[in-house]
Amino acid sequence: MHSKKTTCTRCDKNNNSNNNFCIYCGIKLVKEKKKIKEEEVSPKNANYNNIRNNYDGLFISLLSKVAKVDGGINPLEAEALGKVFDELSRFRQDIFNIRDIYKQILTNEKDKLDNVIDICNALVCLKITNYDKISFIQSLLTLSYINESINHHNENLIIKIIVFLDIDFSFYLNIKSEFEPQQKTEDSSFTGKHLSLAECYNILEVTNNESHQSIKQSYRKMVRNYHADILSSKDLPSDMLGYAEEKLKKINRAYEILKQHKGIK
Template sequence: MIKWLGAFVGFFVRGLSGAILGFFAGSIIDGLFGSDKGKARSVFDDYTRPNVSPADFELNLLSLCSIVIKADGQVSQSEMDYVRQYFVGTYGKDKANAIFRTFNEVNKKQEISAQRICAFLAQRTRYEVRLQLLHFLFGIAQADGSITNPEAQKIREIAGYLRVSLNEFESIKAMFIKSADNSYKILDIEKSATDAEVKKAYREMAKKYHPDRVNTKDEAIKKGAEEKFKQVQTAYETIQKERGLN
């Protein structure tokens, strides 16, 4: 496994401290790109912690970004710039470049598996964080001005692997792909819903998407939660005006 190779190389270069660093670095890579014959493992497999380490999250997130960018067969510079701006803005230029280098080195040797990555994240992140991940992925797809069908389908596939319900996916999708009934889709209700059902749906959505429920230090994810919360409010206000609700 890669982690033992990392430990060996690390020991040869820097002794015991290098072996420890090599083992942990290799564990992260094993978790992302483990063999198809066995269960994907990472440094966190031996622990019962419910969340993911920053290093794991960064590489997993970048992998999902890459999958979405390549979904329609075209690598858009604006989509790549969107991702780079996020990482530089969140982690700083030096750390962002280090993350990109690590990702590029691994990506040359191993094929990225959306199913494996999402299974890893689904076990270690809260549901609210996974919703924000989908919001961010739609933001990438929209960075070049439009979201293609292959991109939307790929994000839907990712949503399934992340164990996000179809209704939740459609609600987030409606925030990016506009339609006549968008406000109702965002609130996850039918246009025929009663006024009482509309109010109830708004209360539930406002609670679900409130930024305070996203327990993460990642500023971009927090920002995504705030944007989504605002869209829920806007959707409700649109329906209020349409129906004359108080």
């Protein structure tokens, strides 16, 4: 009696049904129950699973998470995602309902943060080029800066994606500097730079109407996100740790200015 096999959705090769990952390409295997569930979600889209597990589908999956992670997808973000769909559709002209599939991927993936690593691993298996990686970072940052400043929820998720896609962190810093030309992340003497109140509120992601307690809570949360002792335990690259150090300087400086301005004890 032959043992049951699970077919990899990436390389179409058969694996032992007990395997969790494909022994040929490394992607996490989709077990039969999950396949049925996906087909139920998308009964009219015969190409859904194929697109979802290819470059454009994986790309849209991550974009959707970055767009939604700060609470919701606003009209500007929706418009930007629509332009991405238009661009990717040019390479899928043989599939008449490709935009509907892209929209469905966005809907199904935007709230799922527990499969980010799996999606990144699948992209790594596709052996994407440095050009693809740079274009990908640009798209993530364009979406995140669509409201002029990046939210720390967006940035933390983007950094996680960069780590698991094995992208050189300097790529990220160089591209990010194009969006924030006035900020010199490599300036080790940042603490001496004057910050306006508006910049301080923006750095701490609070408004001038928030209570002292709310400002304190936001400050403490951001310090935890960028503190060197915490990040060092995650075995991150040295350039990423350097970036976090500069970010923490900005956070501390902004908080000190607001403390003095608002009389926070």
